[in-house]
Amino acid sequence: MTTTSPEVPTTQNLALAIDIGGTKAEAALVDSNGTVVSGSRFRRPTGPLASSDDLAEAVRSVLGDAVASRTPGSTLLGVGVGSAGPITVADGLVSPLNLAVWRDYPLRQLVIDAVPDVPVTMRMDGECITLAEHWVGAAVGYDNVMGMIVSTGIGGGLILEGAAVAGPTGNAGHIGHVEVGGFDDPCLCGGIGCVEAIASGPKTVAWANRQGWVGATGEDLAAAYAAGDATAIAAVERSGRAIGQAIASATALADLEIVAIGGGFSRVTPDLFRFIREAIAKRVAFGFVTKVKVVPSSLSDAGPLIGSAALVHRADMLH
Structure with a gap:
């Protein structure tokens, strides 16, 4: 008689990535190989008609949905935030040109409050896409x-x-x-x-x-x-x-x-x-x-999310 040993779940080191631009806020979990985890990607519209509260709720919503999709045994290393610019990294503020209701908006603090006890790194979305192309693109x-x-x-x-x-x-x-x-x-x-x-x-x-x-x-x-x-x-x-x-x-x-x-x-x-x-x-x-x-x-349309995740997985490249 043979027995089958139970499978031991593989531990995944994950980054929670979010990309925020003129038309959408999108979040997903991304593994250390630059792959978006299946079933973890969520999107909400932004746009010029959205209020500041609408934008904040879109960010909280996609972050919450992505975190809730995480499987047991995985480790969340950090959150990478890519935002349309201009931004002020030192203060965690964003002023996306195409989102006029956000001027010097404290986006990093919003993300910290939404995903507590996890390091948060924020950069301009253009830097994120560049990191993605350099990493796996x-x-x-x-x-x-x-x-x-x-x-x-x-x-x-x-x-x-x-x-x-x-x-x-x-x-x-x-x-x-x-x-x-x-x-x-x-x-x-x-x-x-x-x-x-x-x-x-x-x-x-x-x-x-x-x-x-x-x-x-x-x-x-x-x-x-x-x-x-x-x-x-x-x-x-x-x-x-x-x-x-x-x-x-x-x-x-x-x-x-x-x-x-x-x-x-x-x-x-x-x-x-x-x-x-x-x-x-x-x-x-x-x-x-x-x-x-x-x-x-x-990288098709996954590039911005992979780039935001690179802020966590490829943090050694950041100045």
Whole structure:
């Protein structure tokens, strides 16, 4: 007669990750391999019409749901918080440009209160996506990286010489608010010609509307582009050119090796990347600029959560 020994549960070291942006708050558990734990991912809408209390409740809700999904025997190492910027890391405050009701909002304290007795680390969402790409994404093996999100807004972050660079306030790498030449689009930050004001999904759609195109969303624009609509093509080319100019400038400043771009609008058409690369290629005299690789994120829409988890699992990279 044979007997079967009971299975001993495997202990998992987990990070609780939360990503907060202009359209949603999302949380999940992420293991030490950068994998989102099945059944642990929860999402609530944010948006410009939400009140401050609505946003806070969305954060508490997704955090609570993710924590409740944790299986017995797992260890929660910490909470990683990625937020749209600008932020003030030292004080735990956030002022997301597209969430006007949060100005110097104490987000870190909100998370501490929601998940007590667990360390909480907060960084700008662009830094988080960069950490994710460097850890398990398109920038594995590179030490000088910029990650970008092209979606409702445009964000970014930097890894230089193998270390994540946040700067004294936490806003280093905020590529969306670099101004690019040849554009006069006003930006909510007060600048003129910021790449976010030109090339984010909503701003690209708005430009196409001003030219007479009648669609309403980035998805509509993608369909029109695929159908050969001239205005849609011009809108995407314009946005790609602006993003490429910003990347070329950032590479001239920081000698980047690779830029990995994610976010919903980055998938409007593969041609967006061609337009980006064509703009960079115009820096013909600067091989150290034209060398930069520009690639799509390989993490789909899980990148921001994996990056927030990297604040816990890859804490040795943080300055």
